[in-house]
Amino acid sequence: ETIAENDSASLLDMGDGVLLLEFHSKMNAFDADIFAVMQTAIERLHGSATGLVIGNEGPAFCAGANILVMAIAAQSGQWDEIETMIKSGQDAFMALRTAPKPVVTAPFNYALGGGAEVCMASDRIVAHAETYMGLVEVGIGVIPGWGGTKEMVRRNISPHMHATNVNPTPYLRQVFETVGFAKVAESAAQARDLGFLAPADRIVMNKRHLLAEAKQTVLTMADAGYTPPTVTGNVYAAGRDVLASVRVEIYSLHAGGFISEHDAKVAGKLGSILTGGELSEPAWMDEQYFLDLEREAFLSLVAEPKTQERIWHFLQNGKPLRN
Numbered sequence: 001e002t003i004a005e006n007d008s009a010s011l012l013d014m015g016d017g018v019l020l021l022e023f024h025s026k027m028n029a030f031d032a033d034i035f036a037v038m039q040t041a042i043e044r045l046h047g048s049a050t051g052l053v054i055g056n057e058g059p060a061f062c063a064g065a066n067i068l069v070m071a072i073a074a075q076s077g078q079w080d081e082i083e084t085m086i087k088s089g090q091d092a093f094m095a096l097r098t099a100p101k102p103v104v105t106a107p108f109n110y111a112l113g114g115g116a117e118v119c120m121a122s123d124r125i126v127a128h129a130e131t132y133m134g135l136v137e138v139g140i141g142v143i144p145g146w147g148g149t150k151e152m153v154r155r156n157i158s159p160h161m162h163a164t165n166v167n168p169t170p171y172l173r174q175v176f177e178t179v180g181f182a183k184v185a186e187s188a189a190q191a192r193d194l195g196f197l198a199p200a201d202r203i204v205m206n207k208r209h210l211l212a213e214a215k216q217t218v219l220t221m222a223d224a225g226y227t228p229p230t231v232t233g234n235v236y237a238a239g240r241d242v243l244a245s246v247r248v249e250i251y252s253l254h255a256g257g258f259i260s261e262h263d264a265k266v267a268g269k270l271g272s273i274l275t276g277g278e279l280s281e282p283a284w285m286d287e288q289y290f291l292d293l294e295r296e297a298f299l300s301l302v303a304e305p306k307t308q309e310r311i312w313h314f315l316q317n318g319k320p321l322r323n
Contacts, residue, residue: 004040008033011041017050018215027063028056030114035092042092045099051218051226052099054118055106055211061131062107062115065089067140071311074302086298089114089146090291093121097147098228102221106214107131108207112184116196117144120151123221123229125201126214127188133196134184138266139320141307144179145298149273150290152179154235156195157274161236161282168238168282169245176246176274180267182320231287237276239283246271262306262323269297 004011008025021041025031041052055061065085073081096103096118105119108128116133119125127133135144135152143149157171177183178194185191188203197203204213247268254264272278273293276285301307306323313321 003044004037006033006037009037011037011044014053014211014215016215016219017048018218019044019049019052020211020215021052021054022056023062024056024058025066027110028058028060028115029063029066030089030118031066031069035088038092038096042095042099045101045103049101050222051102051104052096053104053106053211053214053218054122055108055214057211060108060110060115061105062112062118063110064113064115064136065146067311068315070302071308071315074308074311079299079303082302083295083299086145086295089117090295093118093147094231094287094291097121097123098231100226100228102218102226104214104217104221106210107133108210112136113144113148114146117146117148117151120155120196121147123226124217125197126210126217127191127197127201127203128207128210129188129203129205130207131188131191132184132186133188133191134182134194135179135196136182136184138180138270139182139310140314141262141266141304141310142301143266143270143273143294143297145294147287147291147294149179149270149294150235150287152195153237153274153276153290154287155198157238158234158236168236168242172238172242172246172274176267176271179274180270233284233286235276235285235287235290237279237283237285237289238274239276239279239281242282243272243275243278246275260323262304265304266301266307269301273297 001013010022012020103122104124105122111133152175
């Protein structure tokens with residue numbers, strides 16, 4: 001039974017009160033239409049639905065965001081429109097994350113950029129073994145702006161920092177390299193190693209069983225008495241001393257000719273988000289604080305001519321420009 005539908009997405013009933021949000025846009029990339037149907041799904045999660053699966057049976061789970069729309073907006077200086085695109089994506093993913101019912105994503109094949117971010121916003125990822133997952137935004141001169149940068153800190157740096165006298169630098173470096181070099185996992189197992197999948201996330205060998213397994217995961221979580229996660233005071237910000245050492249590292253990469261000046265600029269913005277900005281000392285911050293840092297960084301980078309060159313080059317050639 002179809003509950004809602006447009007050109008890019010459908011909301012279906014899987015039975016047992018579980019809904020399925022299915023993408024069917026070009027390359028299953030995020031656009032305004034997908035967010036419209038997602039909004040309906042979120043409303044149902046606040047109503048009688050048992051939970052939500054985000055998945056589909058297309059060629060790939062989700063190849064990211066529709067960057068053509070963004071490229072055109074940037075070219076004509078429509079910064080408010082771009083800010084709205086980022087903010088509405090952040091808000092939608094946070095609404096999934098804080099919804100009173102479980103949300104499970106079922107990625108397979110490509111789950112890139114926004115496709116990885118929606119997975120990390122969900123309560124559980126039930127991934128096909130052959131999933132290529134990565135935050136690839138730096139390849140076009142921006143940073144992950146729909147919560148992906150925040151999630152990497154929350155999932156991969158924060159858990160280590162509850163103990164006393166732990167140095168965050170090794171964990172920070174790993175995240176910095178994963179996002180900063182736009183690493184794409186070549187399997188779900190590698191996605192776990194890179195920190196996109198959490199220990200509780202599941203890997204399914206048979207793709208035919210993926211949606212059924214995801215549905216079962218929703219039901220199991222609902223039966224166990226689901227409560228949404230805390231999103232306040234739960235993300236570790238290392239502060240400006242650690243940021244200073246990140247900047248030194250970026251400087252030496254640039255000085256050594258390993259990265260371009262624009263790469264260094266993008267990396268600097270990334271490092272600033274990963275450490276929680278210019279805080280005078282380490283602190284536990286709200287998720288929203290990190291989302292605001294993401295949005296600021298994204299907007300300042302998308303206004304850069306070299307970022308715009310990268311975006312158009314990628315749209316025309318399908319591969320990153322090194323400028």
